[in-house]
Amino acid sequence: MAAPAAAAAAVEVLFDFDKTIIQWDSDDWVITKLGAADAFNRLRPTMRWNSLMDRMMGELHAQGRSADDIRECLRSAPLDAHVLSAIRTASALGCDLKVVSDANSFFIETVLEHHGVLGCFSEINTNPARVDAQGRLRISPFHDPTTSPHGCSLCPDNMCKGKIIQRIQGTDGAKNKHFIYIGDGKGDYCPSLKLGEGDYVMPKENYPLWNLISSDPQLIKAEVHPWSSGEEFERILLKLVNKLITLHAHGSQLDYKCNMSNPVSTEVGHHQTLPVPN
Template sequence: MAASNGAGVVVVFDFDKTIIDCDSDNWVVDALGATQRFDELLLHLPWNSAIDAMMGELHSQGKSTEEIAGSMRTAPLSPHVVAAIETAHALGCELRILSDANAFFIDAVLAHHGLAGYFTEVSTNPAHVDAAGRLRISPYHDFHHGSSHGCTLATCPPNMCKGKVMEEILQELSKEAGKTRRRVVYLGDGRGDYCPTLKLVERDYMMPRKGYPVWDLIVADRHAVRADVRGWADAEDLETVLLDIIHECAAASKMEEDGGHQVVVPAECRSLPLASAPELAMPVLPKAIQAPN
């Protein structure tokens, strides 16, 4: 298909357990032998604060930021996810990341796999290396000084409401010149991915990872989600489902351009099952260990 066929689509990826097949915080902590200490910190600190404190302790033990970045470079990233990113970009889609991980971990992975240039924006918890060489991780929404993001949804952690960020993305897209707003496809797995899911409308798509927390939340109240829901189980599934959606969006855009007249739907779209309540009521797979990302 021509490169312009995905020009009407913005694909927004979660990072942990979506682009990489693990939780980045846990991956680094486990790789550097600090699992038990991190678990202790989580007993009395919010997740985002605990990972910042953990980085401070690793620094005091002589662990360098290069060692931390090196551990992230070994995080599992499937060739199918790489292919999905490259193909979606080649088809003309705009790609973004919306993640409760942090900029340092995400940058390390994207740079290592040559993917940084594919994404126009990465919305995540800020990170920087201070003068002493210690990695600092900050909250996306500052909650340390009595303020908060204001979201009352229990699934949003105090440091980041992805729903607020999604609202900003949708407002930005609605201001673009053109008859209709570009379609958004959102991929995620965790509890924090539920709030942005609720911001999407009928012309958008949600791709929840089957058997993970956001899937369970969508199944529990299917009518709360207005977007077209298309589940995926693994990286190969992610690639197939995402590219099917992009081709489907291209066909829908062509129909809009033609004034709503029927157009020939590409063969790869005809056999696509519509996401429906029965599909989402399928037996839920065993849950993975839950992390807020």
């Protein structure tokens, strides 16, 4: 019988965060709920998104908003019960769950921890965030465009999700893995192109990723399964997970075991891998 570690890695589920795990955009939620929309709209035409979000955290700090205020704002946002159920079930079945998101580590960890699913994820690949000595939330780019540009024309300059997927695919034992990628945005198209036969992509229907896939379906080697609601998200994901588990059980006789350890935030380029706090 295969070792538990090998079994847990056989099915890998990669999640976008904004408008995928959560129904809303976390940046927009914080900016709107904490009253910074006017400053955001004024600065938006002049700045790249990642730099803009760092600037907006400075605006909130100047208005007297603390990191705890931002945490409470994020905790107040609803999540679909079907999505949470799907995450817990996929993890319990032994899938290796990872986040690949252009949000930031502070927002993602706050939301996932609040809803009790942070430990379901082995990695969170996103823009690094930290609270500085003055109590201001700082957000940095995943790829620093000034020192380590990623060179992908499909992706924003601060993050190429396709390169993240290629790194994951290049890890030990990747040739025995099957990948399920779930996303909605334009930035999720590049990683979808990196998937191969035997993999699956779940685009949110009528969102940019779905539209890009639909414009030329032949470019996608993975099998495409669109979804439009939390209920469909859960049903389709668990159907694909169970299909792959059955495949591995029959083909490789892998023994699945849930890995509920705390995840790590994985950053490449000029960043180091950092542990996610409990």
